Amino acid sequence: MNKVAIVRYETPYESVKKAVELSGGLKNLPFNAKVFIKPNIVFWTKEVNFPKWGVITTSRVVEDMVMLLKERGIDDITIGEGTVLFNPKDKDTIAHAFESLGYNTLKKRYGVKLLNIFDGRFEKTDLGDSVELSFNADILHSDLVVDLPVLKTHAQTVISLGIKNLKGTIDIPSRKKCHSPDPNKDLNFMISKLADKMPPVFTLIDGIYSNERGPSFDGKLRRSNILIASNDILSADFVGAKVLGYEPAEIPHLVHAADFRCRPLDLSDVDIIGESLDAVSSRHEYSFPYNESQTLPLPMERLGIKGLSYRKYDLSLCTYCSGINGVILTALAYAWKKKPWDDVEVLSGKTMIPTPGMKKTILLGKCMYQANKNHPDIREMIAIKGCPPNPEDIVSAFHQAGIELNPSLFENIEKLPGALMDRYKNKPEFDEAFFRIG
Numbered sequence: 001m002n003k004v005a006i007v008r009y010e011t012p013y014e015s016v017k018k019a020v021e022l023s024g025g026l027k028n029l030p031f032n033a034k035v036f037i038k039p040n041i042v043f044w045t046k047e048v049n050f051p052k053w054g055v056i057t058t059s060r061v062v063e064d065m066v067m068l069l070k071e072r073g074i075d076d077i078t079i080g081e082g083t084v085l086f087n088p089k090d091k092d093t094i095a096h097a098f099e100s101l102g103y104n105t106l107k108k109r110y111g112v113k114l115l116n117i118f119d120g121r122f123e124k125t126d127l128g129d130s131v132e133l134s135f136n137a138d139i140l141h142s143d144l145v146v147d148l149p150v151l152k153t154h155a156q157t158v159i160s161l162g163i164k165n166l167k168g169t170i171d172i173p174s175r176k177k178c179h180s181p182d183p184n185k186d187l188n189f190m191i192s193k194l195a196d197k198m199p200p201v202f203t204l205i206d207g208i209y210s211n212e213r214g215p216s217f218d219g220k221l222r223r224s225n226i227l228i229a230s231n232d233i234l235s236a237d238f239v240g241a242k243v244l245g246y247e248p249a250e251i252p253h254l255v256h257a258a259d260f261r262c263r264p265l266d267l268s269d270v271d272i273i274g275e276s277l278d279a280v281s282s283r284h285e286y287s288f289p290y291n292e293s294q295t296l297p298l299p300m301e302r303l304g305i306k307g308l309s310y311r312k313y314d315l316s317l318c319t320y321c322s323g324i325n326g327v328i329l330t331a332l333a334y335a336w337k338k339k340p341w342d343d344v345e346v347l348s349g350k351t352m353i354p355t356p357g358m359k360k361t362i363l364l365g366k367c368m369y370q371a372n373k374n375h376p377d378i379r380e381m382i383a384i385k386g387c388p389p390n391p392e393d394i395v396s397a398f399h400q401a402g403i404e405l406n407p408s409l410f411e412n413i414e415k416l417p418g419a420l421m422d423r424y425k426n427k428p429e430f431d432e433a434f435f436r437i438g
Contacts, residue, residue, distance in 0.1 A: 016064035048418030054211030082117030102437025151207030152214035153286035192256035245283030307341035320388035
């Protein structure tokens with residue numbers, strides 16, 4: 001049986017210690033082991049304070065794990081992450097994240113090493129089924145991976161837990177490859193293989209805060225006080241899915257992973273210790289609502305927007321285009337003046353094809369341009385060819401289509417997440433102290 005512990009978060013250090021001990025985590029850790037800690041820092045900006053609860057692994061859980069490792073005599077500890085940024089060449093922002101989250105204090109206090117994945121070396125790894133991805137070499141050559149995902153749903157993969165968190169250890173070309181247009185090797189298929197060549201993994205899902213309609217700061221963030229721990233990453237994700245209100249059979253990448261491992265999806269080979277599933281489970285929706293035809297987000301349809309088709313994202317939309325996607329939708333809502341636009345269609349990702357009869361077709365990103373640049377159903381093509389798309393080019397393209405987006409929203413793109421802080425103002429359960437090291 002695969003053991004999974006569910007523990008209520010109540011006390012710093014003690015709650016994490018209880019989850020580790022109940023699950024048997026760290027029990028067989030060899031002397032002088034090399035340990036790689038993988039938190040989830042899905043987003044960061046230096047410009048403003050933004051909602052981190054249910055978005056980023058709490059520094060509280062990170063420090064507690066470091067303390068437990070040090071108590072077991074482990075001195076070789078690396079904390080590593082590959083955060084997705086608006087500018088892929090930006091090196092300063094992740095350093096700012098490490099400092100702000102207190103990781104530099106952990107470095108001084110406990111001697112841990114800090115690693116921006118993109119500063120390290122990558123190794124091409126054969127995952128079988130003709131899939132090769134390049135992983136950070138440090139994690140591949142560790143003796144143990146301590147995987148610290150957040151308890152959250154994900155707009156594309158339904159949940160983002162232990163297995164999905166490992167996507168932050170692959171290089172940029174591999175991340176783009178994960179968003180394949182091949183329906184037989186789509187995002188879910190690729191994600192399901194991320195743990196296959198890892199060293200032993202201990203997974204501790206940080207559910208002090210959880211995130212509905214994640215994975216980022218625009219979701220609905222909750223104080224949940226749940227820790228889920230296991231030496232078996234798939235079992236941890238099975239239980240995490242149930243806690244978020246989903247059967248493992250509803251999560252495509254878990255179905256693939258279970259199939260590869262010849263595992264049942266009904267938790268019949270999982271031994272849950274601690275809190276019961278019924279006591280801690282709460283449905284977290286994952287999908288952002290769109291209209292019936294999937295051509296407009298529901299809030300935009302309710303605004304009465306006409307003359308625009310902005311189709312719902314699919315699995316082929318990569319992380320970089322996904323990040324800019326939300327900003328464009330926000331800008332469109334502000335640009336609406338109750339006068340119909342001129343039958344404009346916006347296409348994104350790698351698999352969408354134009355709708356016959358639309359007057360103007362905006363192709364968002366290099367992949368969409370390459371896929372449809374010669375499509376016969378495009379009457380007027382407006383291409384945004386960058387990878388990732390340049391904000392100035394986006395504004396120019398929409399202006400060309402007769403939609404006057406406000407350039408300042410894109411000029412101040414890194415400040416926009418700060419506007420969401422008001423949702424959590426005067427709510428003491430949303431405590432910034434969880435992301436500081438005392």
